[in-house]
Amino acid sequence: xxxxxxxxxxxxxxxxxxxxxxxxxSHGLTAEAxxxxxxxxxxxxxxxxxxxxxxxxxxxxxxxSGVTVASLASVxxxxxxxxxxxxxxxxxxxxxMAALNLALADDGAFIHLATGAHxxxxxxxxxxxxDVGHPVLASTHSLVVADPDSSATVVETHIGVGPxxxxxxxxxxxxxxxxxxxxxxxxxxxxxxxxxFHLGVVDVIADHDSTFTAHTLSLGAAIARHEVRVHLxxxxxxxxxxxxxxxxxxxxxDHPVLVEHNTTNCxxxxxxxxxxxxxxxxxxxxxxxxxxxxxxxxxxxSNRNLVLSDRAEVxxxxxxxxxxxxxxCAHGATVGQLDETAVHYLRTRGIPEPAARGMLxxxxxxxxxxxxxxxxxxxxxxxxxxxxxxAVLGDDGPPPDANPDAGTGTGTGTGTGTGSVxxxxxxx
Amino acid sequence: xxxxxxxxxxxAGTEILRGVNLDIAPGEVHAIMGPNGSGKSTLAHVLSGRxxxxxxxxxxxxxGVDLLxxxxxxxxxxxxxxxxxxxxxxxxxxxxxxxxxxxxxxRATKGLDPIAVTTFIKMADKxxxxxxxxxxxxxxxxxxxxSGGEKKRNEILQMTMLEPTLAILDETDxxxxxxxxxxxxxxxxxxxxxxxxxxxxxxxxxxxxxxxxDKIHVLAAGRIVRSGGKELALELEASGYADIEAELASKGAxx
Numbered sequence: 194x195x196x197x198x199x200x201x202x203x204x205x206x207x208x209x210x211x212x213x214x215x216x217x218x219s220h221g222l223t224a225e226a227x228x229x230x231x232x233x234x235x236x237x238x239x240x241x242x243x244x245x246x247x248x249x250x251x252x253x254x255x256x257x258s259g260v261t262v263a264s265l266a267s268v269x270x271x272x273x274x275x276x277x278x279x280x281x282x283x284x285x286x287x288x289x290m291a292a293l294n295l296a297l298a299d300d301g302a303f304i305h306l307a308t309g310a311h312x313x314x315x316x317x318x319x320x321x322x323x324d325v326g327h328p329v330l331a332s333t334h335s336l337v338v339a340d341p342d343s344s345a346t347v348v349e350t351h352i353g354v355g356p357x358x359x360x361x362x363x364x365x366x367x368x369x370x371x372x373x374x375x376x377x378x379x380x381x382x383x384x385x386x387x388x389x390f391h392l393g394v395v396d397v398i399a400d401h402d403s404t405f406t407a408h409t410l411s412l413g414a415a416i417a418r419h420e421v422r423v424h425l426x427x428x429x430x431x432x433x434x435x436x437x438x439x440x441x442x443x444x445x446x447d448h449p450v451l452v453e454h455n456t457t458n459c460x461x462x463x464x465x466x467x468x469x470x471x472x473x474x475x476x477x478x479x480x481x482x483x484x485x486x487x488x489x490x491x492x493x494x495s496n497r498n499l500v501l502s503d504r505a506e507v508x509x510x511x512x513x514x515x516x517x518x519x520x521x522c523a524h525g526a527t528v529g530q531l532d533e534t535a536v537h538y539l540r541t542r543g544i545p546e547p548a549a550r551g552m553l554x555x556x557x558x559x560x561x562x563x564x565x566x567x568x569x570x571x572x573x574x575x576x577x578x579x580x581x582x583x584a585v586l587g588d589d590g591p592p593p594d595a596n597p598d599a600g601t602g603t604g605t606g607t608g609t610g611t612g613s614v615x616x617x618x619x620x621x
Numbered sequence: 622x623x624x625x626x627x628x629x630x631x632x633a634g635t636e637i638l639r640g641v642n643l644d645i646a647p648g649e650v651h652a653i654m655g656p657n658g659s660g661k662s663t664l665a666h667v668l669s670g671r672x673x674x675x676x677x678x679x680x681x682x683x684x685g686v687d688l689l690x691x692x693x694x695x696x697x698x699x700x701x702x703x704x705x706x707x708x709x710x711x712x713x714x715x716x717x718x719x720x721x722x723x724x725x726x727x728r729a730t731k732g733l734d735p736i737a738v739t740t741f742i743k744m745a746d747k748x749x750x751x752x753x754x755x756x757x758x759x760x761x762x763x764x765x766x767x768s769g770g771e772k773k774r775n776e777i778l779q780m781t782m783l784e785p786t787l788a789i790l791d792e793t794d795x796x797x798x799x800x801x802x803x804x805x806x807x808x809x810x811x812x813x814x815x816x817x818x819x820x821x822x823x824x825x826x827x828x829x830x831x832x833x834x835d836k837i838h839v840l841a842a843g844r845i846v847r848s849g850g851k852e853l854a855l856e857l858e859a860s861g862y863a864d865i866e867a868e869l870a871s872k873g874a875x876x
């Protein structure tokens with residue numbers, strides 16, 4: 194059954210006439226096409242085309258196992274009680290796009306880790322935008338629920354089959370709920386066609402002694418806004434929120450980041466690096482919010498930017514709001530250009546200037562690629578980043594020492610210029 | 622091989638080289654000595670094509686080609702190599718990957734295929750043994766966190782792998798202890814051949830005990846003020862640069 198170009202059919206939105214598609218088919222997405230767009234990470238996989246599950250391209254665990262990987266729509270249809278506590282009693286989202294997402298989304302990923310369950314391989318959620326001949330707004334709402342002592346790696350990939358005839362916008366919300374001692378590593382790889390629009394929110398509630406990491410690679414889309422909000426609500430919870438953005442052409446990559454320290458002894462690291470070229474525009478708008486109860490907070494925030502073009506633009510706002518007095522917080526930002534002495538050094542060894550610049554630019558970006566844990570994902574991401582930067586990857590692999598304790602940040606705040614970059618510090 | 626004529630060069634608006642003349646024949650090793658600030662390193666930078674140095678007059682001909690018209694990478698492809706006084710640290714770029722990219726870039730300009738990785742690693746291992754470099758340096762970032770001696774050995778490793786026809790060594794002895802000096806000098810001597818010329822820039826006579834030059838020139842105030850055989854180094858060691866500087870000062874006073 195196919196109904197193209199229908200408006201959404203929720204009562205509240207019956208008059209909004211937002212473009213959407215409500216297909217039960219694969220939207221032209223084949224296994225072959227998918228294989229060229231996203232790697233097989235070896236674990237369970239959910240594939241969504243324009244916001245709707247493509248069951249034949251998805252692999253899910255057997256029902257009843259400790260790890261549930263399913264589409265939200267199927268859980269809503271078969272076991273709504275399971276979702277009730279996750280939606281009931283929630284206040285309405287403060288921002289319009291999240292509210293719209295809640296109103297319009299009728300599918301997304303549902304990942305549940307039972308107490309003590311460990312997903313061995315990364316769980317891959319692929320959101321693919323395909324050309325349906327008219328503008329499309331794909332709204333997905335995903336849930337990752339980690340019960341006590343469970344762990345998983347969840348990879349969210351936003352890709353598209355270009356070129357897209359009409360405007361395509363993905364509005365993806367992912368909520369992560371961590372119970373005590375749970376661990377979730379969440380990755381977002383956004384490599385949409387440069388004509389698409391991406392709005393993403395990862396909203397996290399972390400209970401005591403849980404560990405959460407969010408790592409975002411913003412590569413594609415015309416305008417992308419990828420927000421990460423972490424509410425550290427339990428004693429001793431830990432969050433690492435990192436990312437790389439590299440807008441070029443006329444791309445705009447916006448990264449609002451909020452980490453709330455709502456209780457005692459929580460730790461958090463924010464590390465975002467940007468490479469900006471052409472007319473590209475990048476934004477890091479990071480906030481650490483320490484509530485009056487946030488005693489013993491240890492939080493840092495760093496944002497480093499490499500600007501390759503005099504027409505590129507970066508806005509960096511590392512912000513601290515501290516309402517408690519026993520805290521350790523640091524933040525800093527740098528904006529710089531390639532180190533010309535390093536460019537010259539490479540050229541004197543026979544490496545042509547464009548390749549030398551590509552090599553140094555990739556070296557700056559590679560720190561964020563090396564933070565990726567799963568090897569298949571890291572290799573794919575390295576290729577995507579290098580392709581976007583016009584750099585050539587060596588098959589010797591990255592230098593092993595280029596992986597500074599992946600997953601945890603460095604302790605000092607004011608960003609020092611590692612990488613072959615001359616930097617100017619930005620006083621927040 | 623190398624013919625430098627009346628070379629004038631400046632950086633940041635200050636003239637450093639004020640008419641350098643120098644001829645190096647194939648297979649010859651020439652040393653340039655001189656006091657601090659005499660323009661020794663500037664000469665090395667100008668020959669390597671560093672963009673922040675401006676040639677205001679004169680010419681440099683290398684194997685019949687106008688060297689100054691070539692981009693730094695073209696000079697490298699033509700066989701010119703500069704061992705830096707201060708090798709640049711490049712975080713995030715693996716040493717061996719860098720070296721292989723360099724070798725293959727130069728090969729590409731000659732229409733040669735890239736060297737296979739396994740062949741390259743064998744060649745690099747051998748060259749590293751020659752300069753007594755730890756194999757762990759292969760996959761570390763270029764020069765990052767290397768000691769002074771390790772950086773200089775890395776320069777000689779690059780020189781060995783790139784097989785230049787004109788090697789310029791800019792104060793390669795600075796910051797080296799006696800053992801490292803011996804290792805570096807052995808590496809350089811191993812590369813001496815009838816086709817390969819070298820220009821060794823140094824402040825001290827010490828290096829020239831190990832790398833024995835055919836000719837020595839003294840650079841002072843941007844000009845070569847004295848040239849001679851290897852015995853000139855000993856003379857300078859005894860008298861220092863004070864005599865030369867005094868001589869220049871008196872000339873300056875009478876000028």
